Amino acid sequence: MLSRAGTSQPRWSLGQLFFTFSHRFSARLNFSSISEVKVLNHLDDECGDFLPWLERKAGVQVSSKLYIGKVSYGRSLFASRDIQIGDCILRVPYSVQISSDNLLPKASALLDDQVESVTKVAIALLVEQKLGWESEWAHYVSCLPQLGEMNSTIFWSRSELDMICQSFVYQETIKQKAQLEKDFLRIKPALEQFPHILRRITFKDFIHAYALVKSRAWGSTKGVSLIPFADFLNHDGVSEAIVLNDEDKHVSEVIADRNYAAHEEVLIRYGKFSNATLLLDFGFTLPYNIHDQVKVQIDIPHHDLLRETKLEILKKHYLPAIEDDNGFKTSWDSFIINEVCCRKREGCATVTSCVCSGSMLHFSSRFK
Numbered sequence: 001m002l003s004r005a006g007t008s009q010p011r012w013s014l015g016q017l018f019f020t021f022s023h024r025f026s027a028r029l030n031f032s033s034i035s036e037v038k039v040l041n042h043l044d045d046e047c048g049d050f051l052p053w054l055e056r057k058a059g060v061q062v063s064s065k066l067y068i069g070k071v072s073y074g075r076s077l078f079a080s081r082d083i084q085i086g087d088c089i090l091r092v093p094y095s096v097q098i099s100s101d102n103l104l105p106k107a108s109a110l111l112d113d114q115v116e117s118v119t120k121v122a123i124a125l126l127v128e129q130k131l132g133w134e135s136e137w138a139h140y141v142s143c144l145p146q147l148g149e150m151n152s153t154i155f156w157s158r159s160e161l162d163m164i165c166q167s168f169v170y171q172e173t174i175k176q177k178a179q180l181e182k183d184f185l186r187i188k189p190a191l192e193q194f195p196h197i198l199r200r201i202t203f204k205d206f207i208h209a210y211a212l213v214k215s216r217a218w219g220s221t222k223g224v225s226l227i228p229f230a231d232f233l234n235h236d237g238v239s240e241a242i243v244l245n246d247e248d249k250h251v252s253e254v255i256a257d258r259n260y261a262a263h264e265e266v267l268i269r270y271g272k273f274s275n276a277t278l279l280l281d282f283g284f285t286l287p288y289n290i291h292d293q294v295k296v297q298i299d300i301p302h303h304d305l306l307r308e309t310k311l312e313i314l315k316k317h318y319l320p321a322i323e324d325d326n327g328f329k330t331s332w333d334s335f336i337i338n339e340v341c342c343r344k345r346e347g348c349a350t351v352t353s354c355v356c357s358g359s360m361l362h363f364s365s366r367f368k
């Protein structure tokens, strides 16, 4: 999920993977370098009436500065004219956002407390998808990526996943899939109460809706919300622009963090996400990701004669668990390396610095 949106008022409101890959795999894996992205840039005909529709629904102007276009990785927002740093480029009222409040009250009552917010919004979206053109959200739903266009790792085939089986992303993907299967069984009885809308709902339908929400909803005080139009913005890890929530005015907005010339692609930062998180939740990675990090799990085999001593040292040096933007948690047998990679614009130097705590270095030297 995208980070919790920031507040426009002073109140709160939202590894690099090293593996080889086949030709097919490289097509599936969306390696993205903002400077190398192919901007198709033409107006997106299929979504041409999307903004006027949203503004009619909201009863206010949402943006006079952006239009929907296409890049090699789907839809994107472009400057319709010159934008100055500090300009508000879009403002989406809460009334045209989709949250768990949009769930049919009868369906909501049937879902227990264990059903997480993302799943509830996914069900609300599923209902709208199944209603087709009868849905009041049809203009929005029809512009969302289809199942075959989703690249988050839960959609990878067995053989594709095998290629990353040594990684944290692999473990998380397997965990996420198992959890989704459980969630689907948990919510199915509630869905079956609405056979006229949700007939023949499959697990694939469910994970499609779930992945859409996970890759394009922001956290807020009331859980998570899909923010139509803002969710066509793509990610740049170094951008300072984020989605802000104004809880008094009940709007989400984005302020430009730099000047843009007309027809330039406008990017924001979803969060300070590592490549592992980007791949897991969004289906792409960045080649030079300043927020990249790797979780290293220390596996001490049972036959290791020094097992007890090593366990003792690990526990002694264990740092309190902290959860970051990536949801990475340390535990006594793991640590996180933040890797900062950047390529100088002039010349071709690559600066890589690994930052890890003294105790972690101590571990690695002891375990050599």
Ligand SMILES: C[S@@+](CC[C@H](N)C(=O)[O-])C[C@H]1O[C@@H](n2cnc3c(N)ncnc32)[C@H](O)[C@@H]1O
Residues within 6 Å of the ligand: 030, 031, 032, 033, 073, 074, 075, 076, 144, 145, 151, 215, 216, 231, 232, 233, 234, 235, 236, 281, 282, 283, 284
């Ligand atoms: C919030 S949506 C952005 C709009 C999306 N491109 C579309 O076509 O609707 C997030 C998705 O956009 C794509 N995306 C966003 N930023 C990207 C980037 N820098 N490189 C590659 N894909 C990106 C990924 O597929 C991601 O899951």
